[in-house]
Amino acid sequence: MTPDLFSDTAEPWEEPLEDGAVVLRRFASSDARELLDAIEQVARQAPLRQMQTPGGHTMSAAMVCCGSWGWVTDRKGYRYQTTDPLTDRPWPDMPAVLRDLARAAAEQAGYPDFDPDACLINRYLPGAKMGLHQDKDEEDFEQPIVSVSLGSPIVFQFGGLRRSDRPQKIPLEHGDVVVWGGPSRLRYHGVLTLKSVEHPLTGACRYNLTFRKAR
Numbered sequence: 001m002t003p004d005l006f007s008d009t010a011e012p013w014e015e016p017l018e019d020g021a022v023v024l025r026r027f028a029s030s031d032a033r034e035l036l037d038a039i040e041q042v043a044r045q046a047p048l049r050q051m052q053t054p055g056g057h058t059m060s061a062a063m064v065c066c067g068s069w070g071w072v073t074d075r076k077g078y079r080y081q082t083t084d085p086l087t088d089r090p091w092p093d094m095p096a097v098l099r100d101l102a103r104a105a106a107e108q109a110g111y112p113d114f115d116p117d118a119c120l121i122n123r124y125l126p127g128a129k130m131g132l133h134q135d136k137d138e139e140d141f142e143q144p145i146v147s148v149s150l151g152s153p154i155v156f157q158f159g160g161l162r163r164s165d166r167p168q169k170i171p172l173e174h175g176d177v178v179v180w181g182g183p184s185r186l187r188y189h190g191v192l193t194l195k196s197v198e199h200p201l202t203g204a205c206r207y208n209l210t211f212r213k214a215r
């Protein structure tokens with residue numbers, strides 16, 4: 001077959017990052033439409049919203065969760081809870097297509113026992129970003145995190161175990177999945193400001209899904 005530069009039919013490939021962390025390039029490409037449909041289904045049950053940080057800032061990415069646990073932030077702090085603070089109702093169920101993708105990616109990366117109970121959906125519009133942070137509100141740091149990028153490209157920052165460690169810059173594209181655990185589990189990371197670049201499936205918008213085992 002002739003390679004087609006304009007369609008996303010390339011076979012996935014792996015790029016090791018640091019110990020315990022890998023980028024699975026295009027791992028989610030073939031499921032992207034179903035994943036985006038599932039995101040839409042979740043967002044119909046519980047809206048994407050911009051949360052407040054404990055310091056009183058409004059996050060630039062809009063978020064919603066699905067699964068038995070959801071990550072939230074407000075003036076009281078960062079935490080996981082079983083209910084949506086907007087409604088006090090349980091978070092929407094995690095659609096099977098999301099869970100299956102996360103488990104397959106974790107297995108491919110060497111974490112065969114991953115069973116996520118939380119999926120955080122982030123929506124970035126042009127101008128949105130996420131500063132360097134650690135994911136450390138989960139109970140068991142032996143469990144990895146699986147992070148799926150859909151839509152517009154962005155630059156991911158992947159740092160060290162101290163905030164002051166200079167991060168690498170890793171361009172992430174539609175369908176890329178970062179899996180991260182073991183000695184890398186508590187590395188600082190973030191994304192640079194989203195530029196206005198259209199993707200055929202999302203327009204000028206990027207979705208990031210991070211799957212975690214919260215409890």
Ligand code: MD6
Pocket residue numbers: 122130135145146147156178180189190191208210
């Ligand atoms: C993002 N990602 O890619 C933000 N966290 O939009 C994260 O915060 C993240 O990609 C833990 C592990 C992988 C990630």
Ligand code: FE
Pocket residue numbers: 133134135189
């Ligand atoms: Fe994170």
